[in-house]
Amino acid sequence: MSNIATGQQIINWFEQLAPKHLAMDKDPIGIQVGTLNKKVNKVMVTLDVLENVVDEAIKNDVDLIIAHHPLLYVPLKQVNPDHEKGRIVQKLLKHDITVYAAHTNLDVTKGGVNEALCEALGVEPKDILVETGSEKLYKLAVYVPETHQDQLRLALGDAGAGHIGDYSHCIFQTPGTGSFKPLDGTNPYIGTQGEIEKVEEVKMETIVPQSLLTSVLKVMEEEHPYEEVAYDLFPLENKGEKQGAGRIAKLDEPKTLRELAEHVKQSLEVPTLRVVGDLDKKVETIAVLGGDGNKFISQAKRKGADVFITGDLYFHVAHDALGMGLNVIDPGHHVEKVMKKKVKDYLQAEFEKQGVDTELMVSQVNTEPFQFI
CATH class of the missing domain: 3.30.70.120 (Alpha-Beta Plaits)
Structure with missing residues (x-):
């Protein structure tokens, strides 16, 4: 007889990896659509919840979507199927699919997005980029x-x-x-x-x-x-392990900025990226932060980073980085897709430990909005 977990059981296990209290203030994490009070035969892990991702979930009889980027990052004033967000919510409710988001809590946590990026780059995190507290x-x-x-x-x-x-x-x-x-x-x-x-x-x-x-x-x-x-x-009043956004790491041996940029392209599977700095300059200490890292260039410099690997770099922030002598590699926001395998592997191990027969899958839909020509 199969042992199918409930949505609440699955999220209880998942929140041991990414506890809610780690999330930044006002970050809309948790249940976005649906209920956890039901049996879940199949879970899908995804970076984004776009309409084509929901169609993929419907096609594969998915009961629960665990996403990194919240579907309802900005609250809806109406659920109108004439607009994409309204259609997405309508489809989710019609097919009884629950959506749960783990955003900045999955960024901050040990074993989360930023450490998955470090793992993909082949470097060992040595410090926190921006400390937000301690456990x-x-x-x-x-x-x-x-x-x-x-x-x-x-x-x-x-x-x-x-x-x-x-x-x-x-x-x-x-x-x-x-x-x-x-x-x-x-x-x-x-x-x-x-x-x-x-x-x-x-x-x-x-x-x-x-x-x-x-x-x-x-x-x-x-x-x-x-x-x-x-x-x-x-x-206790004792301070536990430091928590925060981004990671600081060191390369096994110095590389030129050009060599590191090529390594980032291959490791994170991106066709192109943007680089700020002298391509022939040697770099060794790196700061890594998935998503939008524009607010943290000063912290990266203060932490001794030679280069900051992050996404969505603004034009004027790139000028500021040049001015302070900080190299930047911008492979885009979509590299956070590394979280999909990380979360699936974590849940798979937990399901096996708990003797649960609920299935797991990773979304195969490409949610990168940019094309490179």
């Missing part, structure tokens, strides 16, 4: 019988709890005695209904990042022997 941390304290301490300790660490710097499975534990009395209707792992039971227990304390909190608590409950798990959760 919130929690301290988890859980009480477990001595007999199950090793099993629970390993499970919590494997789920991501207790990661500090380059160390994993960091857990502090204190021995003690726990007591409880099982009441009517309970099915205690240890003890007898109506009688006070004393058990040698261990208090385990560890650190958990907000993005992993739900999954860590789930693992804790699954691996703990007790019917009711006793635990405490405390928000």
